[in-house]
Amino acid sequence: MPSKRGREHHARQAHNPVAGLTSDVIAKRTKRHLDELERSNYAEHSAQVGEEDEEGKYTKGRARQLISEKRTFNIPGVKKKKSTMNVRTALLYRKNFAALLEESNLTAFPSTVPTYLTAQAPTSTYPSRLLCSVCGYWGHYKCRRCALPFCDLNCESVHAETRCERRVL
Amino acid sequence: MVVVAFDNGGSTIKAGILGHPTAVDPRIVVNAVIRSKGDKATYVGHELDKCKDYSSLNYRLPVEKGYVVDWDAQKAIWDGVLSDEVLNVNPTESTLLMTEPYFNLPKIQQVYDQFIFEEYEFQAHFRSSPASLIPHGSLFGLPPPECMIIVDSGFSFTHVVPVMEGKVVWSAVKRLDVGGKLLTNQLKELVSFRQWNMMEETFIMNHVKETCCFVSQDFKKDIEICRENVKTNSIVQEYVLPDLTKSKAGRVRQPDDIALDTDQVLTMGNERFAVPEIIFRPDDIGLEQCGLAQAISASISLLPHDLQGMFWANIGLIGGNTKLTGFRDRLLSELQSLAPFGCDVVLYQSSDPTLDAYHSAIALASLPTFTSSVAVTRAEYLEYGSLAMRRKCPDWQPAPPPLREREPTTRDRDHGKESGRDRAPSGKDKKQDGTSLKRQESKGKGKAKAEQVETAPEPSRRTRVRAINPVGASSSGKRG
Numbered sequence: 001m002p003s004k005r006g007r008e009h010h011a012r013q014a015h016n017p018v019a020g021l022t023s024d025v026i027a028k029r030t031k032r033h034l035d036e037l038e039r040s041n042y043a044e045h046s047a048q049v050g051e052e053d054e055e056g057k058y059t060k061g062r063a064r065q066l067i068s069e070k071r072t073f074n075i076p077g078v079k080k081k082k083s084t085m086n087v088r089t090a091l092l093y094r095k096n097f098a099a100l101l102e103e104s105n106l107t108a109f110p111s112t113v114p115t116y117l118t119a120q121a122p123t124s125t126y127p128s129r130l131l132c133s134v135c136g137y138w139g140h141y142k143c144r145r146c147a148l149p150f151c152d153l154n155c156e157s158v159h160a161e162t163r164c165e166r167r168v169l
Numbered sequence: 170m171v172v173v174a175f176d177n178g179g180s181t182i183k184a185g186i187l188g189h190p191t192a193v194d195p196r197i198v199v200n201a202v203i204r205s206k207g208d209k210a211t212y213v214g215h216e217l218d219k220c221k222d223y224s225s226l227n228y229r230l231p232v233e234k235g236y237v238v239d240w241d242a243q244k245a246i247w248d249g250v251l252s253d254e255v256l257n258v259n260p261t262e263s264t265l266l267m268t269e270p271y272f273n274l275p276k277i278q279q280v281y282d283q284f285i286f287e288e289y290e291f292q293a294h295f296r297s298s299p300a301s302l303i304p305h306g307s308l309f310g311l312p313p314p315e316c317m318i319i320v321d322s323g324f325s326f327t328h329v330v331p332v333m334e335g336k337v338v339w340s341a342v343k344r345l346d347v348g349g350k351l352l353t354n355q356l357k358e359l360v361s362f363r364q365w366n367m368m369e370e371t372f373i374m375n376h377v378k379e380t381c382c383f384v385s386q387d388f389k390k391d392i393e394i395c396r397e398n399v400k401t402n403s404i405v406q407e408y409v410l411p412d413l414t415k416s417k418a419g420r421v422r423q424p425d426d427i428a429l430d431t432d433q434v435l436t437m438g439n440e441r442f443a444v445p446e447i448i449f450r451p452d453d454i455g456l457e458q459c460g461l462a463q464a465i466s467a468s469i470s471l472l473p474h475d476l477q478g479m480f481w482a483n484i485g486l487i488g489g490n491t492k493l494t495g496f497r498d499r500l501l502s503e504l505q506s507l508a509p510f511g512c513d514v515v516l517y518q519s520s521d522p523t524l525d526a527y528h529s530a531i532a533l534a535s536l537p538t539f540t541s542s543v544a545v546t547r548a549e550y551l552e553y554g555s556l557a558m559r560r561k562c563p564d565w566q567p568a569p570p571p572l573r574e575r576e577p578t579t580r581d582r583d584h585g586k587e588s589g590r591d592r593a594p595s596g597k598d599k600k601q602d603g604t605s606l607k608r609q610e611s612k613g614k615g616k617a618k619a620e621q622v623e624t625a626p627e628p629s630r631r632t633r634v635r636a637i638n639p640v641g642a643s644s645s646g647k648r649g
Binding site for chain 2: 030034036037038039041066067071072073074075076077083084086087091096097100103104106109113116121122123124125126128131134135136137163
């Protein structure tokens with residue numbers, strides 16, 4: 001995809017010197033950044049806590065051992081018993097929030113019904129202000145290649161050396 | 170009957186028992202299963218106190234974006250809190266009061282019910298969002314005002330919740346997807362790029378955020394102060410990272426501290442105020458939502474015009490993020506410029522905003538009628554299923570549960586709502602013979618207030634939220 005964009009934009013290079021940097025590329029990058037900010041751990045794809053034995057074995061699927069079974073506590077009055085079907089299903093089959101949201105089919109409600117989706121705050125009426133991605137001061141200038149803001153030449157050189165190219169998809 | 174209150178938050182659970190010292194001073198348990206690479210051990214919730222090595226902790230949070238999705242982890246943590254290591258309470262003989270997030274998804278609500286009644290077998294249960302509980306507490310002083318706005322800024326997100334006569338006005342609730350988690354992660358990124366790599370150090374960076382960060386009253390001025398003299402200005406602070414061999418805690422370097430060469434230091438300059446600024450200007454990081462002040466203004470504008478002045482004058486702040494220094498003053502000044510001419514803006518905040526929801530929950534649980542009529546008993550759940558919970562708890566619901574003979578409204582069918590309803594038909598017939606108390610309670614908007622006078626002598630806020638949910642077509646019309 002980037003190469004196709006590159007060809008399309010070749011003619012317009014005078015105006016947009018960056019090949020492949022359209023606004024949806026930037027939007028995608030921002031979205032990816034925001035998703036990263038929602039992570040619990042930096043290395044998310046590594047084995048999850050509790051699913052991995054201390055020896056390092058990784059078991060998947062139905063035979064997966066539940067942490068709630070592995071680590072039991074002594075609750076007064078509660079005897080060990082077989083959990084109901086509902087509970088066992090909930091314990092074994094974990095869905096992430098996006099899947100649950102999808103399933104709830106909130107978009108099917110008429111617009112008068114308030115839902116999780118409609119409650120989102122409206123977009124800002126003020127223009128956003130750009131801060132230098134290197135030092136945090138006002139970012140009056142934008143990088144030619146990846147459109148991240150920077151404040152002066154020092155920051156520009158730091159940016160170009162460290163995280164410029166990597167940001168472009 | 171023992172009553173247990175749980176404020177089940179994204180970052181911590183605040184739990185305690187009514188009538189016990191924990192009612193005033195709850196146990197605060199981190200709501201996560203944490204693995205420490207240093208200790209090579211896994212800690213479930215409260216066990217984190219035993220952890221020696223706070224670096225590179227791997228968190229498994231049952232709550233994702235504010236909602237419980239990982240039930241395995243959540244059950245393990247709840248087991249720990251109920252066990253003899255923390256609260257030592259027998260669920261089969263207790264009532265549970267729990268908080269849940271705003272706009273909790275119906276499927277998730279059902280799973281809560283299943284765990285609480287079928288797994289733990291609590292005798293009775295009541296669940297509601299934190300804002301619904303606040304009118305019972307004393308955040309605004311007593312008696313609480315009729316119209317109030319609760320700003321709940323926690324770990325996962327920030328909500329602006331108008332509460333009128335004890336009921337949440339769902340159509341005017343606004344959500345900002347900025348919470349403590351996002352702020353800590355943003356701080357990690359900034360520091361990792363500019364100084365030491367702290368991407369794995371959630372625990373430490375969280376502490377840095379809580380000690381060093383503040384909300385700037387004038388962003389432009391503060392950013393200039395940090396610019397002129399990067400090393401020495403009135404804002405920059407040095408945070409000494411914890412030394413794991415000697416002491417556990419990290420701290421801010423004081424002027425009279427001896428600077429050791431072996432200290433690893435984080436220089437906190439404009440990060441101190443740029444990070445909390447995200448709550449007031451989410452567009453700083455590209456999140457296309459308005460700031461908190463504008464969200465409050467937008468929320469109030471959706472409320473009845475003649476009451477708006479009352480809402481402006483009763484804004485309460487709860488949740489961990491509101492503890493940031495300068496939060497209240499900054500919000501006040503931004504709101505004053507947005508409020509209509511002649512409207513007073515008054516903010517209320519208690520001495521510990523993280524415990525407000527918990528204290529209000531305890532206040533509700535102390536009501537004499539709590540276990541008998543407010544909470545849903547296990548017997549009711551076993552008979553009517555999740556529907557019993559939906560009737561009595563003021564959670565958000567897309568449409569009120571049908572009372573009687575279920576009229577086939579097209580919406581209900583098409584959107585295949587809560588399957589807990591499939592028990593409804595049998596429940597319904599019994600319902601009609603049921604107590605008049607229940608029937609009167611489940612009436613819809615407008616009539617709610619009149620009926621309450623006849624029912625048990627308790628505040629109107631106890632009945633479910635139905636008021637401003639204009640659910641058009643679902644006309645199980647025979648109300649009354």
